[in-house]
Amino acid sequence: MADHVPTILVPIDLHGINSTTLETVVRIAQLLDRGLLGLLLEDLRLQRVADLPFTTEITLSGARERSLLRDHLSMRHSQVGSNTRKLLHELTQRERVPLSFEDASGSRWHTVLERNGHQDIFFPARPRWHTPERERVKATHYIKRLGIVLADPALDSRLLDTAAILLRAGLAGDSYILCQHAPLPEQLQRLYHLGHQVRIQSHVACDALGIIALIQHSPYDLLLLTHDNVRNIPPDLLDAALEKSASQILVVG
Numbered sequence: 001m002a003d004h005v006p007t008i009l010v011p012i013d014l015h016g017i018n019s020t021t022l023e024t025v026v027r028i029a030q031l032l033d034r035g036l037l038g039l040l041l042e043d044l045r046l047q048r049v050a051d052l053p054f055t056t057e058i059t060l061s062g063a064r065e066r067s068l069l070r071d072h073l074s075m076r077h078s079q080v081g082s083n084t085r086k087l088l089h090e091l092t093q094r095e096r097v098p099l100s101f102e103d104a105s106g107s108r109w110h111t112v113l114e115r116n117g118h119q120d121i122f123f124p125a126r127p128r129w130h131t132p133e134r135e136r137v138k139a140t141h142y143i144k145r146l147g148i149v150l151a152d153p154a155l156d157s158r159l160l161d162t163a164a165i166l167l168r169a170g171l172a173g174d175s176y177i178l179c180q181h182a183p184l185p186e187q188l189q190r191l192y193h194l195g196h197q198v199r200i201q202s203h204v205a206c207d208a209l210g211i212i213a214l215i216q217h218s219p220y221d222l223l224l225l226t227h228d229n230v231r232n233i234p235p236d237l238l239d240a241a242l243e244k245s246a247s248q249i250l251v252v253g
Contacts (some may be wrong), residue, residue, distance in 0.1 A: 122248070147220030175197070211230060
């Protein structure tokens with residue numbers, strides 16, 4: 001991918017990303033005129049778990065069994081990466097979205113912070129193993145509830161432009177503005193579309209603790225943030241919040 005092409009960075013680790021979410025991020029990239037950069041992460045925390053004696057002593061013991069567990073994690077990493085690559089290639093070719101991949105090691109947010117630049121970053125929600133069957137059947141790439149965090153007048157316009165593009169394309173439904181102070185009506189004008197509602201929740205804490213709580217307990221299908229929203233939050237806290245979040249997160253550069 002050419003260096004000058006704006007990209008959305010997508011961390012991909014052992015948990016994988018379901019096909020519906022991949023369709024969503026490819027469609028978002030197409031609408032925003034972005035390329036996709038899949039960051040294939042080998043999670044060092046899981047590798048460290050494989051080296052702990054108690055990991056295998058539940059059923060087995062000895063260094064050979066620990067080696068087998070490391071091999072299992074390595075195979076899982078390879079399988080997830082291969083499957084995700086294949087599906088992303090198919091989806092991006094269909095939508096004509098530039099695609100590239102890189103390998104890295106570490107947790108999702110830590111690894112992203114180590115990179116240069118301010119690419120958009122898409123964090124998929126973690127799989128929920130006990131999702132009722134009726135919810136799985138109804139799942140689509142449609143973003144029913146779009147959360148938009150407005151915290152800096154200098155950057156809010158970028159978030160609103162992004163939201164407006166998703167709405168106009170029919171990818172998103174109702175919008176939920178989360179802010180400390182209510183925005184001006186003219187700022188929100190671009191979000192009003194027939195059949196869609198715009199709800200404003202003011203007096204929302206947009207400091208570090210407020211953002212962490214929002215990510216962790218987000219009720220939205222997609223939550224839009226800026227880099228400034230998360231700039232001063234310790235990476236460990238962000239990683240922990242992302243692990244628990246049921247929401248997709250798009251950090252806009």
